[in-house]
Amino acid sequence: MRPTDTPKVRALPIFANVSDETFNRVTGAAYLQRFPANTTLLLEGDPVDFLYVLLEGQVELQGTWKDKETTLTILRPVSTFILAAVVLDADALMSARTLERCEILMISGDAIRTAMAEDARFAVAVARELSGCYRGLVRTIKNQKLRGGVERLANYLFTLRAKSGGGDSVHLPHEKRVLAALLGMTPENLSRAFATLGGYGVEVNGADVRLSKLGDLERLARPDPLIDNHAPRGPSLSAEADAEIWSTEHQRAGGARS
Amino acid sequence: MRPTDTPKVRALPIFANVSDETFNRVTGAAYLQRFPANTTLLLEGDPVDFLYVLLEGQVELQGTWKDKETTLTILRPVSTFILAAVVLDADALMSARTLERCEILMISGDAIRTAMAEDARFAVAVARELSGCYRGLVRTIKNQKLRGGVERLANYLFTLRAKSGGGDSVHLPHEKRVLAALLGMTPENLSRAFATLGGYGVEVNGADVRLSKLGDLERLARPDPLIDNHAPRGPSLSAEADAEIWSTEHQRAGGARS
DNA sequence: GCTCCGAATTGATGGAGATCAAGAGTCGCA
């Protein structure tokens, strides 16, 4: 690992509250790798030997069956992925593909498992991370099965807005076809969904989106803290440690809770 | 906890490899409760104070949004549920409702978290369980998004067959309307799906289903070990510790892997 | 036996989204 990357990695939730000794032991056996865009890092069904830590770029996790393909999530830095497979030393259930040029830290799965067995604090941190990922998936399923395409898009826009600090305009972080896959629809229908949202004050200009009529849009979207992990959570927010909805990104409000 | 229940609970994966001392400490602070059918154990958004262990009966986990409702899974003994919320000491993302009279062991969440911090083996066991649950959800999403209703039903029948030892007839463990919710369709469409499968040798008689023409049915279903957690996994099966697809039931092939 | 109620089936219709096809804008590159 490069010295400049160390602080980013050290700040990962899976190392929260973990001793320097364990941290150094685990990351000692790690490679920093660069990958070009559109590279398959890991294929569904492959054995998983490393925990991946995305430091730069974007990675898509997808599943396949009978020539059909579905996107489960799109990761952005700094995120870990396929932790569950590493913990169980099992085969990957989804494929991982770079969407752009990426910088990825690969940590030995053996090292992870060994460190968990020897350091309860690390094992707890891993369990907490897994819990966040699990809850992220629950949110994803609810989002998919309970909402229609237009509603998913509207809520996605609110999520973006919340992440970017809450102005009245947002910038789409992906190509539209990638966004469509992420939202579980075709590019064609994403276009139509944006057109529909025009009636709710959504003006699209390339990757820039203005949200006039926030009230109207919110009445349509009905964001829900039990699905969308961004909503105003009351003044005394108790630093929920859930992973993000749309990914396992680590942009937590607070640090570790004692 | 009743003495007769102890062995069942002790055999749970979250106690695999765990010392008697930790086991006793954790289960010491536990209540055994009975609930009638159709009781809400836990409502979406509620704080979660206990880890639930289903010893008898059936429990449905569901999510809601704007008068719509979706079933995430149906649990059967012996299963734990809402472990992720317990680990994070967070609010529940789904509701839990009994489908029949149930016997449930409730273990203090504080006790779980404390024991994890003090006993690495327990923390590892919890992490492994969470990993299995996570992978179960990944399977669920792939099943939902990649397959149509008829295909989901066909694969469900194969899963049932595998669990019951592989004869050419299976017994449906739920009412059809519950099964429909589990498979993510309406009761009407489940009926129609069964009718369609008639052409593939599926004969329904109440809750009993005969599968003549297994070959035809399998060609339609295309079961996949990366979605359906039952498929023949090669002779040297390495005791995958994944949770079941349709639930977090614990019917593992092997015990702990060293 | 009977009724009654809910579950299960079957049919008819509607809507959301996928697919197919064509056109319009954009970017990179020679």
Next chain:
DNA sequence: TGCGACTCTTGATCTCCATCAATTCGGAGC
């Protein structure tokens, strides 16, 4: 500057599934 490849958009059609409605079936209770 123009070509080519790409994304993005828009329109027409089709498929799957939900919904509404009408029976039929089966068991519980009297």
